[in-house]
Amino acid sequence: MEWDALLLSRLQFAFTIGFHIIFPAFTIGLASFLAVLEGLWLFTKRPVFKNLYLFWVKIFALSFGMGVVSGVVMSYQFGTNWSVFSAITGSVIGPLLAYEVLTAFFLEASFLGIMLFGWKRVGPGLHFFSTCMVAIGTLFSAFWILSANSWMQTPQGWAWAEDGTMVATNFMEVIFNPSLPSRFAHMVLAAFLTTAMVVAGASAFALLKKRALAESRVALRMAVLMMALVTPVQIMAGHESGIVAGEHQPAKVAALEGWWTTRTQQPTVLVGWPDEEAETNHFEIAIPGFGSTVNNAGPDVVLPGLDQFTEEDRPPVWLTFWAFRVMVGMGVVMLVLGIWGAGAWALKRLDSSTWYHRALVLAGPSGFIAVLTGWITAEVGRQPYVVYGVLRTADAVSPVPAGSVATSLLFFIVVYGIVFTAGALYILRLMAKGPDTEETPPQSDQPPGTPLAAAIKEAP
C-alpha cells in the first residue's frame, strides 16, 4: 500500500463522509420526531409534548449545525479530490445534486431559522408548518443523495459521449435506478431507528435518574413503538437491498457473505476471519446451505463466490465482511429491544423495568454504529469501482500532490476531533439534564439573551 494521493483521498473521503453521515442519519429522524411532537402538542394541548419538543429541538439544533458544516465540505470534495470523477459523471449525477440543493437544502436551512428562533414571531400553526418543512427537507435531501449514490452502485440510463464523459440517455432511469427503492427505504428507516434508539436511551436514562417522569415515559413509548414496528420492516428492506446487490454487484455480496468459492447451497457464515492471501475464512462458524436460502436462491442455483473475480476486481473482503456483521448485529439488538419493550409495555412494566432501561442506555449509540457499518458495507463493497463496473476509483482521483491531501486530511482529523468532542459533550450534557418540566418552570443555564434561551422563555 502506497501513501499516495489516491489512498489519502480515499481515507479523507471515508473520514469526512463517515463523520458527516452521523448527523443527517440522526437529524432526518429527529426532524420527523419533532414534527410529530409539535403536531401532538397542537392537537392535544398536553404540556408533555411541548416540553419534549423544547428539549429535543436543542439537541436538533446542535446536531443540525454539525451536519450542515460537514456537508458543505462534501459538495466541494468531489472536485478537490475526485476531479476526474466529477468531469466524467457531472452530466449524469450533477443534476441530481443540484436538485438536492434546490428542493432540500434551502428548505431546511431557511425554515430552521423560524423553527429555532421564531416562537414569538409567528403563530403556532406557522411554526408547526416550519418544523414540517424542515422534516420534509431532510427527506428530500435523503432521496436525492441516495439516488446519486445508488446510481453509482447500479448505473443505468447513460452512454459515453465523444469526449470521454458520461451523458444521460434517460434521466428517469438514472434517478430511479435499480437499487434506489430498497436503498432509500433502508437509509430512511435507519435514520428513524437511529433517532428512536437515542430517544429511548435518553428517556431510559431520565427514568433511571427519576427525572421528568411524565415526559420520559411518553418519549420512551414513542421510541419503543418505533423500534417494535420498524425494525422488522427495516430487516426486510435490508434483505431486499441485498437481493438487488446480488443481481447487480455479485462481488459485493460474495465479500460480505464471505463466500470464496462459487457453488450451490452457499453457507451463512456467522463469524470467521477472511484471509485474502489464502482466499479462505479462518475460524469459520457457518450454517451450511442457509446463505442460498437467505439470498432467495433454490438449492440448485449456483451463487458466485470471490473466485469468480480476479483479484483486482474484488472489494476488500475483511472490512466488507465485518462491517456487514456488525450492522446486522446492531439490527438484532434493536429487534430484541423492540420485542422486549413491547412485551414489557403489554405487561405494564415498561416504566419499572430498570434492567430494560439500562439496556436501552447501553444501546443508545447502536443506530449510529449500524449506519456507519452499513455504509462501509455498501461503499467498500463497491470497490474497486467508484461507478460500479464502469469507472475505477483509481482512475477518478484529482491531479493533486499527496502532500496537499495529507495536509488537508490531518487538519480534518484535528478539526473534526475538536468539533465532534465538543458537540457530543454538549448533547450528552443536555441529555443528562433531561427535559425541563412544568413543575420546575423552564430555567436555562444559558446566559440570558441567547436566542434559544429567549425562545424557551417566550414559548407559549
Added chain:
Amino acid sequence: MFGIELSMIWAVLIAVAVFLYVALDGFDLGVGILFPFAKDARERDQMQASIAPVWDGNETWLVLGGGGLFAAFPKAYAALMPALYLPIFLMLLALIFRGVAFEFRHHGRERGKKWWTFAFSAGSIVATIAQGLVLGGFIQGVAIEGEVFVGGPLDWLTPFSLLVAASLVAGYALLGAAWIVFKAQGELAERARRWVKQLALLTALAMGAVSLATLGVDARVTERWGLTMTSVDWPVFIKLAPLPVLAGVILFLMWRGIEERKFLRPYLYAVCLFLIGYVGLAVSLWPYIIPFAMTPADAAAADNALQLMLVGALVMLPIILAYTAFVYWTFRAKVDDHATYH
C-alpha cells in the same frame, strides 16, 4: 447554437448564486470579523443574534455555487478545485468553526464559551481570507492543459491573491457593520455607524487597488478597459467609466447618509458597491468561466443535463427566494426586541 445559449444561461445563474452568497453570507462573516471590536459579551450576543436565524440559509448559496458549478460546468469544476485545493480546504475548515460556534457558544461554560467566541471570530476571518485567496487565484488564472490542471499546489499564492484576500476582509466587514446598523440599537448601533464610515474608506481603497492590479493580470483585461500604466484609450474606457464613477457616488451617499435614521440603507449601498465590483470583474474576465482558459461552452455539461436543471431552477428559485424573503421579513425587527436582555 442552443447549447451555447444554455451554457450562458447557467453561467449567469451561477454568477447570480455566487453574488447572493457574497451579499448575504458576506454580512454574516463580516459580523464575525467585527466580533473582536465589540465592547462586551452582551454586544457579542446581540451581534450574533442579528444573524443567527439566517446564516444557514445564506451559506446554502455557497453550496449552490459549488454544486451548481459541478452540475452545470463539470470540466471547470474539475479543473478549478484541484488548482485551489488548499485555500478551498482552509475555507471549509474555517466555516466549520464559524458554523458550529453559533450553537456551541451558548452551550459552553466559562472556558468553552470563550473558546467558541474566538472560534466564531477567527473562523469568520479565516474563511473570508480563504475566499479572497480563491477569488484571487481564480482571477489570475490557473494552469490548464487539455482541460486538466497541471500547475503546482501553491500557484494561487501571489501578492495579487493576498491583496484580494485583504480587500475582501475589509469588504465583508463593511457589509457586517452595515448589517449591525440595521439590526442593533443604542450604543452598538452608534459604534457600527463609525465602523461603516471607516470601512467604507478602506473598502474604496481596496477596490481601487484590486481594480488596478487586475489590469496587470492579463493583456486582455488591459485591452478591455482601454487602460495601461501610461495611456488611456478614451473611446474604449468611456463606455466602462460609469462603473467606477457610480462606485464613487455610492460611497459618497453611504458616507453622508450614515447618520440618517434609514437603517437598512447603508447595507443596501454596500451591496451595490459589491455589485459594481462584481460587474467590473465580469467585464474584465468575459467570456471566460476559468479566466483565459475555458469558456462556459467549453466546460458545460451535456445539454439534457442543463435543460433538466433549468426546469428545476426556474420552478424552485422563485419559491426559494419567496420563503427566504419571508424568513427575513419574520426577523426584520431590531435585535433587542426578540432577544430579551436583563
